[in-house]
Amino acid sequence: MYRSFVGLEIHVQLLTQTKIFCGCRAGFGDEPNTNVCPVCMGYPGVLPTLNGEAIEMAYTVARALNCELTPECSFDRKNYFYPDLPKNYQISQYHAPLGRQGYLDLEFRKKKKRVRIHQIHLEEDAGKMIHAGDMSLLDYNRTGTPLLEIVTEPDLEIGEEAEALLQELRRIVRYLGVCDGNMEEGSLRCDANVSVNLEGAGLGSKVEIKNLNSSRFVRKALNFEIERQEEILERGGTVAQETRLWNENRDQSESMRTKESAHDYRYFPEPDLPHFHADAAFLRNVEERQVELPAERRARFQEEWKLSVPQTEFLCDEKETADCFELVLAEEPELDPEMVVTWLAGDVRKQLNRRGWSLTESPLTPPRLAQLLRLLAEGTIHGKIAKQTLELLFEGGRNSSLDPIEIIEEQGWKQIAHRSELEPFILSVIEQHEGAAEQVRQGESKPVGFLMGQVMKATEGRAEPAAAQALLQELLLGAPPAREPRPESRAGSEATAPRRSPRIPTIQVLSFGGAIAGHRREDGLVEPGDLVSLGELFRQDPDLPEQIVFEEIRLGRFLSEEITPADWSALLTRLASTLEERSVQGIVVAHGTDTLAYTAGLVYWFFADTSVPIVLTAGAVPTDEGERGESVANLRRAVQVAAGAEAGIHVVYGGEDFMPVNLRFERIAPSPEGETGSFRTWNPVGLRRRGAALAPTARSVTREVLTAVLESALRRTFVVRVFPGMPGETLIALMDAGIRYFILEIYDTGTANLRETPFSLRKALVRGRERGVSFFCTSQQEGVVDFSGYVTAHELWRNGAIPMGGLTTESAFTRLVAAQVEAALVGAGGSSDSGAGDRGYQSEEEFRERVLHLMT
Amino acid sequence: MTDTESLEEYLAFIRHQDRETGSFLEIAVRPGAAGAAGATGDPAEHPAGESPEGSPPPPPRLPLPLAVKDNIAVRGYRLTCGSSMLENLVSPYTATAVERLERAGARVVGKTNLDEFGMGSATENTPLGRTVNPWNHDFVAGGSSGGSAAAVAQQLVPVALGSDTGGSIRQPAAFCGVYGLKPTYGTVSRYGLVAYASSLEVIGVLGADIGTVARTYRLMSGVDGMDHSSVDPPPDGGSPDPVRTVGVLRGDLGLTPEVARNYAETEQVLQARGYRIKPVELTTLEYVVPAYYTIATAEASANLARYNGVRYGYRPDYAENPEELVRKARSEAFGREVKLRILLGTYVLRSGFQDQYYTQAQKIRTLIRRELEQIYREVDVILMPVFPTQAFPRADAEGAPAFARLDEFQQKVADRFTCTANLAALPALTVPTGLARGLPLGMQLMGPAFSEERLFAVAEDLAREMPIQFPRSSISWPEWRAAGGGS
Known part of the structure; x- marks a missing residue:
């Protein structure tokens, strides 16, 4: 070594x-x-x-x-x-x-x-x-x-x-x-x-490398040089002390001058300059120039604002972003910090990138952002309007004199929430769609969604969804509901004007295949099917909210094990559009059991910043097998969570509300009490249901584009469970087959065979690094991979493998998929109107860097 | 007579009178120079009490023509440093010292000859001009400020600027019989002085009259924002007391009989005028020359590295690549002595050899300073020879006596009396002390830091017994005008 x-x-x-x-x-x-x-x-x-x-x-x-x-x-x-x-x-x-x-x-x-x-x-x-x-x-x-x-x-x-x-x-x-x-x-x-030597032998010959004018060259040149020196030592040679020059075009360093020709x-x-005395006054100035440094600030942000590591890393990367974040919250202390991060990382960043401005040179001052987000949080405007306002603000140029509120007023973009304003629109929709209205009057819940869509269309998206829906139902059914709405956000709960009308929760249920939606054939085998109508299933269920409007959408008829990239794409784009419309109070995804841990992870990496509960659930048997069966129970619980729990991603199964990541499917034989307990959360410390979304850009593309990008990501990705005697050559063969991203499931926190034998992974790691292949390590056990414990772990680290900490293979894998999707779409320009490969798809190298950034 | 006419006439006087001596490399008055009207030194042009009554006293004026050694920058004038390397360089800026004098009314009338980059003791190490001693044209004017010394001795200018790195003002002053001040290091800004050995050198004054030298020094000294090593001299010159005790060296100093006799004679004059004479011993004297040449050449090797033919100065006709351009420029345009010193300096700074040479020299420098500090507790100034000999014959002067010639090595060894002041950063003033064999003699007064004013006082005292003399060939500007301008 x-x-x-x-x-x-x-x-x-x-x-x-x-x-x-x-x-x-x-x-x-x-x-x-x-x-x-x-x-x-x-x-x-x-x-x-x-x-x-x-x-x-x-x-x-x-x-x-x-x-x-x-x-x-x-x-x-x-x-x-x-x-x-x-x-x-x-x-x-x-x-x-x-x-x-x-x-x-x-x-x-x-x-x-x-x-x-x-x-x-x-x-x-x-x-x-x-x-x-x-x-x-x-x-x-x-x-x-x-x-x-x-x-x-x-x-x-x-x-x-x-x-x-x-x-x-x-x-x-x-x-x-x-x-x-x-x-x-x-x-x-x-x-x-750079100096390489046998372990324990101290420093070897020193080689200086010059001309490293990007951080990427630093990485590449150093790894090239370490490898070069190791190879020389391997062959029994000695490394010459010299100065080398990095040639960025050839991806290698070249000798510039040897020790003998080194400069003296x-x-x-210097006789022309007196010594400089750092006196007390000078040192005071130096002290005054000190600021809170990025590392301290990241730690404080995590502690003080309860933000995730990627969120704090994003915020604290640039001082002006971190400053802006804090100034916005100082201006509007009631705002949800996560929301502020999401906007800064998403739409604000997009505007800045498009114009090549920094935050401080943009017209978006912290008070303006605070104002915009307050208007959004209190419901004066909805998300789409907020985005348009931001766009207009930026279009106004660097010295734009208009505040968001002025833009909104000028454009007449305020939400319509008052009954008197909404009523004409709704009455006209009812009149035009008498058939649908009648169905609702007859007790059907499905047409409510259709009618709401029409109301939105009529008001150009300005109708406050909850108020509009409440009024719609009131006008169709009479009695206003009695339940208080669930606060949507911190600021929302205190909103002064416009007041929200009490509303009936609308829960969207997405049927995503699986046995839960299937039925048992005569030969006893379960085959895919459509989820039975929940309205039917839960009619007069005493434990559910009195009135729930179910919006049921079938995304596919398949079993859990049959999921394809297109299915995932359908689910993700559907979730994205539902969340964008902000017309539901919760979403339930009925899923198959076997792959639930994967989909849950994927949904989390895409929608961690959701403003409503997204509840995934599953059942091993069709719902038509008895009203008190497992699947029905899970669905009931999921609907309850969707209607009343905190925003975030939930996985409901067997009476428990799991975290969306680190979910391990561990089917255990039913206990005597009948508990099934098929899932367990690994390394639960620090897990959260909400946070920054890893792939915000990927949410705004069409289903076809997303499918294509997912497919290509999955083609590049492979999960390898390391086993004793696994030939390293296998991994190289996989690379030859196009795999660029490995999830390497090693034995424990950092052990894998790296001894110089045909079964060593070392060669594969080295070759992989040369070819731009990444290895993300998870553990076969419930362990935290950090490479700190063993010599082999350190060797893995030295060879560029990336520890995934406490993430399970499923969570790391879905994160990797989400990261690739996001990287591809950000690289492609990131907007919904362009697909992957359309324009500006930079090199594989840049793509990989983006992926790595999202992974670590 | 208009001012322009007066200046033109003055330049004609210089041109005519300098034909034989060759003190100047360039004789010109550049339009737009900072100096005000009429700098030809007519007192009548500047009657006292010009300013209206009640207003603050006018700043001191120095309405004199000024010659400037050609290693000191004056905007619009060439700055050749006596080198082919810079033969065609026109300076884009003016040295602080010159600017201050111009502001006080002085008018630059030309640039004087020197040894290439100040490296030499005879003003012979230069391809650009030939300067001779005005007293005897077979003899050297000294160096490296030989042009300035000769110009003053020839009465072409009342005052000239020079630079002193190891005696380059004082030695030619002694050889030509004029006053030459090497000020305390840092009191005169070095901004605009082309660097040879930065930690040793300083701009100073050569003059025919000690009062003029003093006034010139006062006007150009003081801290300068462009030179971070510059300082303000303390107002009382370090001590309010006049000089009472004069230290002298005893024993065999290796002087020629004429210089030795003159040293004793000068001592007697001082004693006769009431100064107490006290013998002092300079044990470090024998280490002065090696220490000086080590430090000076080390600094020179870096200071002269900038001349590479790229941005200005000599450029070879053809070069294949930048490296060759630099190599050719330097080998073609530098003179022998300059190359020698650059090589020597490079050698003493080599890694692994620094301790042996450069560091050792710096230690000697510290010892010299300490010894002098000790001596100045007992005496106020030291009276010392400037050079072991009088002016020596020019290398190409066939008629000159062979015994008086000095080879290059001997010339360097002979710097031992002058280098001390540079290594210790002290002020020293050459005063003319008579003639022997038709050539001038001069002695130097060296005092503690900032003691310039006290040195002037002693020099004035001495001038009563030993007045300055001018060579017969010379003629002053008023005499020239009175005689009708060379006709």
Whole structure:
């Protein structure tokens, strides 16, 4: 077994007004050689003068990275000839850098680590040389831009981890406001040192890799280099100490210079600059510049706002997003934090991306977002209107002067909730659809949904659904219902105007095949069928709400084991449109038992942010087998949950209300009391019914598009349960067959065979990594996979396998499917009017990155 | 007479009178320079009490023509540094020291010759001009500020700027018989002085009159935002007391008989004027030259690295790639001495050798400073030779005596009296102390940091007994005008 040691040298361009040693503008994008003066051009006789802003920013970063701050730091000359370096020496810090011995706590793939910072120093950037044909051109605009170099100890091990460190560091410098972190423009650059040796033998020969100008290159180059060094050692060779250059076009590094031709920089103290004394007043300023850093903020958000890890990661990725989130909630403390996240991550992000704006340059100020979401929560507008309002607000340009309420009023988009306003619309619908109305009067519940649809159509979607439905039923049936409505959200419960009318719960029941909807043939076998009418089934059921309007939709006749991507697509798009219409108070999905854990997971990853209960249930026998049978009992309970429980995804079975993920189908023989107990939740700690949806984009596509994307995701995905003696070759064969995403179900929290034998998984992992294949590890036991416990687990981690923590195989698998679907559709432009592959489907590499992001 | 006519006439005077001496590389007045009207030094043009009564006193003026060593930047003038590398470079900016003098009314009239980048003791290390000693054209004017010294001695300008890295103001001042001030390090901004050895050098003044030298220094000194190593001299010059005790060196100092005699004679004059003479010992003297050349060349190797033919200066006709361009530019355009010093500097900074050379030199530097601090507790100033010899013969002067010649190595070893002040960052002033064998003699007064004013006072005192003399070939501007302008 090998150990790899990776250290990074990260260059951070400081966002000062002027250059580090002269008064020229520091910035990107101007005409070549316009931001130059005798000083930065290295004219004879000029002298550097230290930029106070630069040194303050530099100490600010050092302080944030827990460095020992040097009370008196000094500058040195680093000598080397290069045409883009005007003086042919770089003013840097060598003998007394401004910060030393810091650290950055990193959590990467369930592994916590303290990465030590060796030192931080300030220096000047060089210019740029561009080779054009037989000419070499020089642009000195960048010359003298303040550059902070952060040097880590070799505490990192693999490319993915180094990439994570770089990204966290990028967040930190952006939070501190000292760098824009733009790697494409070179504001953040990275060199890496890699050394591989046999486990326990300490550091090996050091190889430096340069030109890593994206975090992706950092990952790829490091993994390439680790693999290269391991191969050399494997063959009994020795790794040459050298500097290599990453060639992004060929995906490999190439030798640039060997140890013998290494530069001798001949450092000596810079005589033109006095030592810098960090006095008390200066250090006070540095202290004042400190902000709550991303890691602290993520932890606080999880604690304070009870948000999930992906939600906090999204919010805290950019300081402005996190700030906006908190300002919105400060403005409207009654808003549901989840709702705020959903909007920021969904529609707001979409608007920003489309225009290439940041949140702070957009017209959407936190008070405006707060206002919009309050209007939505209290029912003044519904979701679609909120989206249109957002669209108009953004269309108004960056300096739009209209607030959401003004836009809504101007457009006449307020919901119609008052009886007097609604009545003409409803009476006209009843008049036009006398047949349907009559059916309802006769006790049929199904046409209510149809009539409501007509009311919505007539009011252009502006009718407040609950009030409209209550009035519709009142006008058709007379007596208004007595039950109080279930509060829909925190803000909704306190809504002042317009007041909601008391309403009858409408529960949509989706029949999704399975034995529960089937019937037993004469030969005793169960065959697929249609769910019997629930209205019939539950007529005069004393335990159910007095009046429930059932809206029954059949999505298919099949057994649980026969589910195809098209079936899932039908279910998901149906759920999406129902939720979008906001016309029901709950949804029941009647499903087969065997695959319930899969569908439940999938529904959760798609609709975790649902505003109503979505209840999945199943039964092993058809409902027509006795009124007190298992299936009927499950359905009854599901309807109750759908009508009265909290919003979120529920799985009702055998009298229990399970979490949607980590559901394990464990059929147990019925106990003497008749309890069946076919499901159990694994690793239940921390599971939730609601949260951020993993695939919000995928909800807005058509059924056909979703089917196509699901199919291709499922074709790329494979679940492998590791077993003793499994040849690693099998996995390679699967890769050859097109599998790109594996769920690797390993024995326990981190064990699999990685010894060098034909049965080792190592080769498959290495080959897979080269080919862009991902391995997500779950456990065959009820264990939490985190790779912390065993040598083999660490080896898995080193080879790029991704621990899925406490997720079961089913939950991890559905998450992987949802992640791929979302990644494909986001990559395809993400809107409902374009399908996968239509436009902008970027490389497999970018796709995979998006998937990985959604998975970890 | 209009101002422009007056200046034109002045330039004609310089051109005419400098034909033999060759002090200047460029003689010109650039339009738009900061200097105000009439800088030709006629007191009549600037009667005292110009300002209306009641208003604050006008800032001190220096309405004089000014020659500037050609390693100091003046906007619009060339900045050749005596090197082929920069032969065609026109400076886009003006050095702070010059700008301050121009603001006070001084008018730059030209740029003076020097050893390439200030590296030399004779103003012979340059392909751009040939400067001779105005007293005897077979002898050198000294260096590296030889052009400025010769220009003052030849009475072409009352005052000239030079730079002093290891004696480059004081030695040519002594060789040409004029005053030459090397100020305390940092009191005069180095912004605009082309760097040779940044931690050692400083812009200073050469002049024919100690009062003018003092005024010039006062006007150009003081902290400058463009030079972070610049400082304001303390108002009382470090001590309010006048100089009473003068330290002198005893024993065999390796001087020529003429210089040794003059050293004793100068000591006697001071004693006669009431100064207490006290022998002091400079044990570090023998380490001065190696320490100086180690530090100076190390810094030079970095300072001169910027000349690569890319952005300005000499560019070879053809190069295959940027690396070749740089290599060709540097090998074709630098002179021998410059290359030697760059190589030496590169050598002493090599990793693994720094402790042996560079670090060691810095330790010696510290020891020199400490020893001088000790000495200045006992004496107020030290009277020292500037150079072990008088001006030596020019390399190409066939008629000059062979015994007086100094080879390049000897010239470097002879820097031991001047380098001390640079290594210790102290002020030192060369004063003219007479003539021998038709060539001038000069001694230097070296004081503690910021003691410039006290050095001026001693120099003024000494001038009563040992007044400045000018070569017979020279003629002053008023005399020239009175004689009808060279006709």
